[in-house]
Amino acid sequence: MSDEKVELGKKLFWDGRLSGDGSTACVACHMPQMGWAFTSPISRGYPGTVHWRFSQTVLNSGYYTKLFWEGNVNSLEQQAKAAATGAVAGNGDESMMEMQLRFVPEYVEDFQNIFGTPWPNIEDAWKAIAAFQRTLVSDPDKVPFDRYMNGDESALSESQLRGMELFEGKANCVACHSGPLLSDQSFHALGVPNNSLFESEPLYQISHRWQQYQKGVSEDVYRTANEDMGLYYGTKDPENKGKFRTPSLRELKYTAPYMHNGTLATLADVIDFYDAGGGEHPNKSSLMQPLGLDEKEREDLVAFLEALSMDEPLLMDSPALPASVPLQ
Template sequence: MIKFRPLSSGLVTLAVAGLITGCTMATAETESAKSAASTAGGPTLAPLDSIKMPIPPDNKQTDAKIALGKLLFFDPRLGGDASISCSSCHDPEQGWAWAEDFSRGYPGTVHWRNSQSIINSQYYGRQFWAGAAASGEKQAPSAAKGGVAGNGENDIMEARLALIPEYRKAFKEVFGDEWPLIGNAWRAIASFERTLAQTDTPLDNYLKGDKTALSEEQIRGKAVFEGKGGCVQCHNGALSSNEDYVNVGVPPATRWQEDGLAQITFRFEQYAKGQTEEGYRKAKSDWGLYYRTKNKWDKGKFRVPSLRYTKYTAPYMHNGAFYTFEEVVDFYNSGGFDEEGRTTLFPENKDKRMKPLGLTEAEKSDLVAFLDAFSGEEIMMDKPTLPEYAPLFTKAELEAVKK
């Protein structure tokens, strides 16, 4: 179920797609990571409502702003050709994500990474698989204006909003804009995203004292998660992510070779992210964090995603490599190799703790059952009726101007 928190608390959630990024030590200085330390000094899990979602001081939550943001989230007019909205790639019926290996793209393109769920996303210190955006306010325009996502232009999007009386009124009420400003549209969307919270998962209830919230199988799986499986080394705290960036050995997507549009997008992204000429011509996989840092030791590293709401967000990993929890568990159990024996193209950067776990079939089954406990009831939402265009001036007013 969705719980709407008091606006003053700033507590909201939006669970994130991705999935298990295995076993790495926490380095991110976030509330979630800090809360992971147990009295014994090791990482632990925690209820989501034990932390507060960060809210920028210049974008406080208000009911009117949230309502405006909801409309804008579902409105395709915030994009290039008015056909792609935020919800197009973050569909409530698909886990608030997109249920294919790569997300959909702007018409005539396909994306090059798996679409992450909006659920719980605003708890992250940084957005996107490689942390390219510092906040929800920065994430929204990056998606809406990106060449393989929204492809929008500021002036065109503002002009469309200005032709919609309901938006003119709402922007005036919320932000004091004489005419809707695109920067405030992103602030409203981020505010809407912060209002979705799921803090009553079976795991949350169990951690808060309800020992009947997990089945016996899930309790055994929790022991594997925190012990032999080593998952808790990275997936810890209230968010079940230490927000570190890790190369766990995910093999490259084969879709680059099979899909012409995907190959074009792949090369475009190499160019757009400042690749060297050699890298642009020879890259055979997503280089991840390297695009931000340009450090060779960051090739193939991606953010440890939250495990929350992942029951509804398959496929998993940054390139949608695995479609089931069972496949993910097998990948980690093998030490970071898929069923064909493939691993990252940057094995020198692969986390040293990625080694065969030796889990039995029973332990793997228990672990898969426990992963379900990170998700509560599916969060659904009816898409709102969008306001319509109307001329800025009546026919009589235009005639008066002509005279």
């Protein structure tokens, strides 16, 4: 980490030249004004395609041990690469993106100063983007919950305090949403219903079927798959079908909708889902049980969840991007 590497990473995070046609920079799916996510149930895709999952926020992502909903990479460097090269995300070719950087004199100088290479190397670009993303963190002085935990007893309202008691007790949210990140960083099946877009829109069905194929499932699974199977794609263990990594609850006030496919629009919807004991799935976690919350308890729980976010969102202006010029 260095100031220079972070500043380079910020520019690259905004630079569409790290994509197939210049249109899909990292920020295209992780917008500051949208909680560093993309507030559509299914994220935008590369032009001519659509994605198949909700785009998670990159806030506090430096603290995850596994990235993406199915946990298929274990570093921000790998995450940046996977997103920029993914066919329904950035759709970039690494050699072409590297050459794009080499035609930008300012980048050539930056990479020389930071990495000691005569020309930009694409692997170093991922390192710079990862360094920038590690600076995108919640400010504990601006988070009511953190202020309360640090001794400010006035930081939480009476409703939020009751919600915290429910969170740790009757609702048992803490069973999975624990620790500073408010995530056990494990994988659970909740029975989240499929997004109806995949039942009615051909382009979404194309993405869904293509993803099944490229993730290496057997042909019988590929031919009949009607759900996103999450962790199963990496393990091929049937007991992992329907399991997704527990997301952090930090900054969730600014990152609606919720779940891996964006099917729950509000925090109230999320509480109702858990209160009902989740949905139906053969691998559903035994932790998912009806909670029996009354209306006031549901309101208090939502109030506490909102206290896990900063008082105001983390915004950032777009950097000025350097121009490409012909080689001499």
